[in-house]
Amino acid sequence: MPRLLADVEVCQGYGNCITGAPDVYDIDDDGKVVLLKVEIAEPDRGRVEEAARSCPVNALTVLD
Amino acid sequence: MASSKVVVIVGSSVAGVRCAQALRSEGFPGRVVLVGEESELPYDKPPLSKQFLAGDWDTDRVSLLTAERAVELDVELRLGVAAQRLDVAGRRVYLADGLALDWDAVVLATGAAARPSPWPAISGVHVIRTLSDARALRADLDADAQVVVVGGGFIGAEVAATASALGRKVTVVDPLRTPIGRVVGTSVGEYFTSLHHRHGVRTRFGVGVTSVSGTAGNLIVALSDGAELSAGTVVVGIGARPNDGWLIGSGLLVENGVTCDEYCRSVDAPDVYAIGDLARWFRPGLDQHVRVEHWTNAVETAVVAAHNIAHPDDLRAHAPVEYVWSDQYDWKVQIVGRPAMSTRHELIGSWDGASARGAAVYSDDSGQLRGVVTVNWPKALVVGRRLMSTGETFDEAMAQLGALPSAGTR
Numbered sequence: 001m002p003r004l005l006a007d008v009e010v011c012q013g014y015g016n017c018i019t020g021a022p023d024v025y026d027i028d029d030d031g032k033v034v035l036l037k038v039e040i041a042e043p044d045r046g047r048v049e050e051a052a053r054s055c056p057v058n059a060l061t062v063l064d
Numbered sequence: 065m066a067s068s069k070v071v072v073i074v075g076s077s078v079a080g081v082r083c084a085q086a087l088r089s090e091g092f093p094g095r096v097v098l099v100g101e102e103s104e105l106p107y108d109k110p111p112l113s114k115q116f117l118a119g120d121w122d123t124d125r126v127s128l129l130t131a132e133r134a135v136e137l138d139v140e141l142r143l144g145v146a147a148q149r150l151d152v153a154g155r156r157v158y159l160a161d162g163l164a165l166d167w168d169a170v171v172l173a174t175g176a177a178a179r180p181s182p183w184p185a186i187s188g189v190h191v192i193r194t195l196s197d198a199r200a201l202r203a204d205l206d207a208d209a210q211v212v213v214v215g216g217g218f219i220g221a222e223v224a225a226t227a228s229a230l231g232r233k234v235t236v237v238d239p240l241r242t243p244i245g246r247v248v249g250t251s252v253g254e255y256f257t258s259l260h261h262r263h264g265v266r267t268r269f270g271v272g273v274t275s276v277s278g279t280a281g282n283l284i285v286a287l288s289d290g291a292e293l294s295a296g297t298v299v300v301g302i303g304a305r306p307n308d309g310w311l312i313g314s315g316l317l318v319e320n321g322v323t324c325d326e327y328c329r330s331v332d333a334p335d336v337y338a339i340g341d342l343a344r345w346f347r348p349g350l351d352q353h354v355r356v357e358h359w360t361n362a363v364e365t366a367v368v369a370a371h372n373i374a375h376p377d378d379l380r381a382h383a384p385v386e387y388v389w390s391d392q393y394d395w396k397v398q399i400v401g402r403p404a405m406s407t408r409h410e411l412i413g414s415w416d417g418a419s420a421r422g423a424a425v426y427s428d429d430s431g432q433l434r435g436v437v438t439v440n441w442p443k444a445l446v447v448g449r450r451l452m453s454t455g456e457t458f459d460e461a462m463a464q465l466g467a468l469p470s471a472g473t474r
Contacts, residue, residue, distance in 0.1 A: 012396070013442025014389055016360055019449060029469055031442030046089035053085060054363050056110060056389075 001039045002048070003063045008032045010059040017060055020051025025060070033059060069094035071373060072157055072165045074147045075173030076100025078108055079340030079362035081128045083171050084139045086370030096139045097165055099157070101174075103144030104195055105131065110359055112198040113222040114391055118229060119202065123195070147174070150314040152333045169335045169373045172311070172322055173366070176304035176341035176357055181214075181276065188280025189298045192223060201299060204280060205230055209296020212236075212285045214273050216243030218390040220301035221256065224265050225393045227299075234265045235293055237285065241270040248403050248437050252424045255415050255439075256392070262417060263393050268293075276300075304357055306342050320344060321355040326381040328369045337373065339365035348383040358388040385452040394418050398445040401426070401435030401452045412465050415439060423448065423465055427458030436461065444468060 004024065013031030017024075024044075026034040040048050045062065052060035071087060073080045076098055084098050100106065106128040115121040134141050142159070149158040150170065158164045178191035190201040201223075205211065211227045213220045216238030224234045240246065245253025260267050272288035276298055285293040306321040316330050317323040322338035323331050324345040330336040338345070340362035344355040361384060368382040390397045403409070406426035413422030423444045426435040433456050436448030444465050451461045 013445070014398070015442060015446040015449060016363070016387070018446050019385070019387075019453070022450075027443055027446045029443055046091065049089045050086055050367050053082060054360065054367075056108075056359060 001041065002045050003039050004035055004037065004048070004052075005061040005063060006033045006035050007059045007061075010057050011055075012057055012059075014056050016054035016056065017051045020054050021048050024048055025051065067093040069168040070097065070166060071095070071169045071171065072097045072099060072167040073171040073173055074099045074150075074157060075171075075175055075340070075342070076102065076106045076141075076143060077173065077175050077340070077362075078106075078128060078359060079175065079342075079366045080171070080173035081106045082363045082366035083173065083339060083370050084129075084134075085137060086367045087374060088137050088139075090370050090374035092370070092374040094168070096137075098134075098139055098141050099145065099147055099159065099165070100141070100143045101146040102194065105129065105141075105143070107195050109193070112195065113192055113219055114226060116195075116198055117192070117202055117205070117223065117226045126195070147310060150311055150316070150336075152315050152336060155335070167335075169337065171369050171373075172330075172336065172338040172342055173340050173362075174307040174310070174342050176306045178301075179303045179305055181298075181300040183273070183276035185276045185283060185298070186279045188278070188283050188296065189276055189300060191300050192219060193304065201297070204297040205232060207281060207296050208232075209281055210235070210294060211297045211299065212283075212293050212295040213299045213301060214238075214276070214285070215301035215303070216240065216267065216269060217246075217301060217303070218244075218388075218392075220299070221260070221392045222390060223299050223301060224260065225263065225391075228263050228265050228393075232297075235268060235295075236260060236265060237268045237271060237273055237287065237293070239270065239272040239288075243269060246404065247399065248424065249406070249409060249426070252403075252409065252411075252437060255420075256397075259393055259395055304341065306355065308342060323353055326383070327372050327379045328365050328382055329372070337369040339369050345382055348381050356386060358386065360384075360387045385449055387449060395420060395439050396442070398438045398442065399435065400437075400445060400449045401433070403435035403437060406434040410462060412444070412462070413441065425458060425461050425465060431457050431459065433458050433461045436465070 011033045107126045146160040178193035213236045242253035244256040275286045283295045321344035347354045403426040409426045415422045424437040438445040
């Protein structure tokens with residue numbers, strides 16, 4: 001199953017990932033990304049990849 | 065679409081690159097060719113006025129797509145060659161090197177160019193749009209000389225903040241009394257003027273520029289009130305215009321961008337898509353054609369076009385909640401919706417100086433939420449985006465944002 005990584009040091013709280021995949025990404029009170037899941041089902045991969053690529057600072061990764 | 069189909073994407077900035085990537089994520093099996101006028105590998109533009117200009121990020125950090133990654137994605141890069149002409153009926157795009165590419169679908173993503181300086185000066189006058197623009201400006205900012213920024217919008221403010229952080233004395237000139245007010249309203253816009261002043265950057269707002277003359281290191285900026293500012297470097301940030309000239313004569317409707325339907329398809333040809341700054345698409349909800357020059361809109365339109373090419377039986381409309389950010393000095397500014405369409409607003413939290421952490425919440429006369437502007441408060445922005453996407457009222461937005469644990473503190 002694809003695994004998710006998030007780099008909270010890089011995250012700037014732009015929030016695009018949450019618009020793209022609100023079931024996977026959220027934000028904490030300090031404005032940093034929170035992973036709601038660490039693995040996703042294969043059929044969700046495309047949608048989550050697109051959400052990850054909407055990050056302006058490349059803080060998000062979808063691993064095989 | 066069958067695996068023998070060909071998609072040609074014209075434009076190698078963020079919209080074009082994200083579209084190529086999204087075609088693969090959407091399962092498009094055919095050939096994907098990405099054409100770019102610049103010979104640089106695709107790079108991202110927002111850092112050019114900020115981290116890249118400051119010298120904090122290098123070229124690798126602004127990369128959008130490496131050659132290796134393009135190979136992995138099976139995306140053919142044709143960089144350093146401009147598209148010259150689109151033959152819609154013949155399904156072919158002609159390139160400046162004399163070659164042509166046939167396509168089953170074409171994605172137009174040639175973006176927008178910085179509006180050039182209207183004042184003839186021999187050197188030292190910059191715009192900032194491309195990587196080479198940013199490199200040239202950075203070289204001149206290394207000189208210990210005063211900087212005049214013409215244009216007090218987001219780009220101008222970001223460049224002023226960067227130049228100021230590099231130790232330059234900066235003056236920002238704009239004919240509007242409150243330049244950012246065009247986006248956030250006059251009274252909220254005043255806070256952005258104060259932001260310049262708090263960092264020692266002078267403003268000459270409400271005053272036009274009549275001429276810029278001289279050479280790098282020795283420029284004179286003449287203002288409409290008769291004053292003259294001397295500068296070593298001048299940066300002109302007076303907006304952008306779509307790169308649509310090459311499409312004149314294509315038969316497509318081109319009016320301040322390529323006119324598209326709600327699916328990002330040209331109104332004249334359903335296999336011709338336009339995305340990013342170039343697209344003037346029919347915006348559901350507003351029921352009018354709009355063109356938006358925001359990074360997030362470029363990415364979203366790229367995904368919509370890719371989805372619609374890969375899944376023509378499941379067309380997706382582009383009905384976004386507009387979102388843009390700007391990093392100026394010690395403020396992270398985030399804007400959702402269309403505050404300019406509001407008739408009133410209220411402030412939450414603190415808008416005071418370096419410790420600012422606040423939101424401005426905008427309403428129209430009917431009580432509908434029209435937008436949220438946040439400063440140093442991403443959580444409120446995310447909540448505001450959700451509220452906008454579900455069409456909440458102003459009162460509901462005030463209640464939810466006011467209830468956030470971090471409201472008013474930092």
